[in-house]
Amino acid sequence: MPLRHVRTLLTPQEGAAKVTCMAWAPNNSKFAVCTVDKVVLLYDEHGERRDKFSTKPADPKYGRKSYVVKGMAFSPDSTSIAIGQTDNIIFVYKIGEEWGDKKVICNKFIQTSAVTCLLWPEENTIVFGLVEGKVRLANTKSSKSSTIYGTDSYVVSLTSNTSGKGILSGHADGTIVRYFFDDEGSGESQGKLVMHPCPPYALAWASNSIVAAGCDKKIVAYGKEGHVIQTFDYSRDSSEKEFMVAAANPGGQSVVIGSFDRLRVLNWSPRRSAWEEAKPKEIPHLYTITALAWKRDGSRLCAGTLCGGVEQFDCCLRRTIYKNKFEMTYVGPSQVIVKNLSTGTRVVLKSHYGYEIDEVKILGKDRYLVAHTSDTLLLGDLGSIKLSEVLHDACGNLGSSAWQFSVQRQKGVQLAQVAPGLPSSAWVS
Known part of the structure; x- marks a missing residue:
């Protein structure tokens, strides 16, 4: 996964002015940044700043110097933002x-x-960690919060799997503690x-393992039940500093870890x-990376x-x-963004089984997408904008006994129109 610098969205200051948290909206249309001044800056998908709003203290009499924003996340419908404060x-x-x-506070959880x-x-469902070691859930519908589980140690990080069903x-x-809303x-x-x-x-939490790092300057990949798969040891590298933050791409097949002046990519x-390390992205005078989104x-x-x-x-x-009509952007081995150059509409084509997509074709008067992986x-x-994924049977055929579909299965794609040779009665349902 190569990283190519596109632009600077927010110019760094001379001294410390930490970016405490950042978040992308699920619909890809908004990007939010919160810095040490506790103001949320909102950007569009092209990186243009379009809006902002100031956060509020829990008790107005103590003012805005009484807290730091530690966590921020968009709602699944991209119309709300949750702000966690000290x-x-x-x-x-x-x-x-x-x-x-207008920005309106619609819920607060003390x-x-x-x-x-x-x-x-x-x-x-908002999930959050506390200094006292509890991991809790806030329900925006009932405006109540409850404890999922408790520990005796400060919660330093939270992450979810690619489906959002586990944390x-x-x-x-x-x-490191694991919890499932649904283990699927x-x-x-x-x-x-x-x-x-x-x-x-x-x-x-990547699709095939869990990646963790910290102040010992080692990156460790753990298997599904906690055994060590791989270790990347930089403790003898005098130029490396402690690892502060990590993020897996939406497909779960790449992980970026931030430290001082450097982004490491697995x-x-x-x-x-196994995990393979790509060439790190070195950026002099970037200083410590405190947030990734x-x-x-x-x-x-x-x-x-x-x-x-x-x-x-x-x-x-x-x-x-x-065909001079569509742009194919391969953002991972198993994910391709297909953009219609004339209308600007986009479709994200993804293998939910994690298989590498070999080729994408557009058939049927530029309406239907067909892509192959090794097994689907x-x-x-x-x-x-309806997508499905079909598994091959043991012989490599798309037999009637082998219909299995991804979690994004939808009605409406007639296979006979996009995959010649299939029976005309075959439908995705």
Whole structure:
């Protein structure tokens, strides 16, 4: 996964002005940044600043110097932002669908200690960690919060799997805990997963393993039940500093870890079933990277720094033009963004089984997508934006007994129109 610098969204300052958190909206249309001044800056998908709003203290009499914003996340419908603060509160701001819409606090959740990190993986469900070691859930529909599980150690990091159905919490004593809202049939265990050698401030849940790093200057990849798969040791590299933050791309096949003046990139190799380290992105005078946020379609990565700068990087593997009508952007081995150059509409074609996409074709008067992987056939209708993935049977055929579909299965794509040779009665349903 090459990282190519695109632009500076926020110019760094002379001294410390830490970017405390950043977030992309699920619909890819908005990007939010919060710095030490506690103002949320809103950018469009092209990196132009379009709006902003100031956060509020839990108690107005103490003023805005009484807290730090530690966590921020968009709602699944991209119309609200949750803000976690060190003055023991979470505010949810309704920001609307249009730029300039009035910002209104629609929920607030008072806690017994400072909020340290925050996720919003599912509708009405905000997950957050506290200084006292608890991982809690805030329900925006009922305006109530409850404890998912408790530990005796400060929550230093939170991350979710690619589906948002499971979460990991990293703690100051090195503990990494796993919890599932739905294990999706994986049968993986819950509870304490592993004891990392140091606080795992940099924590990412990729599709094939869990990646953790911290102040010991080592990156460790753990298997699904906590065994060590690989270790990347930089403890003898005098130019390397502690790892502060990590993020997995939406496909879960690449992980970026931020430290001082450097972004390290790990890419999963399906053929080797191992992580491979790409050439690190060295940026002199960038200083410590304090926040990372990956655009939900996988095409952009943003990095925030200790000095208040925000840098945007292009993450595509390659781009091709198809029939002079479509742009194919390969943002990962198993994910391709197909853009209609005349209308600007985009479709994200993804193998939900994690297989590498070999080739994408557009058939049927430029309406239907067909793509092959080693074990599946990907089909899409550009008119209705409906996608499906079909597994081959043991003989490599798309037999009637072997219909299995991805979680994005939708009605409406007639296979006979996009895959010649299939029976005309075959439908995705």
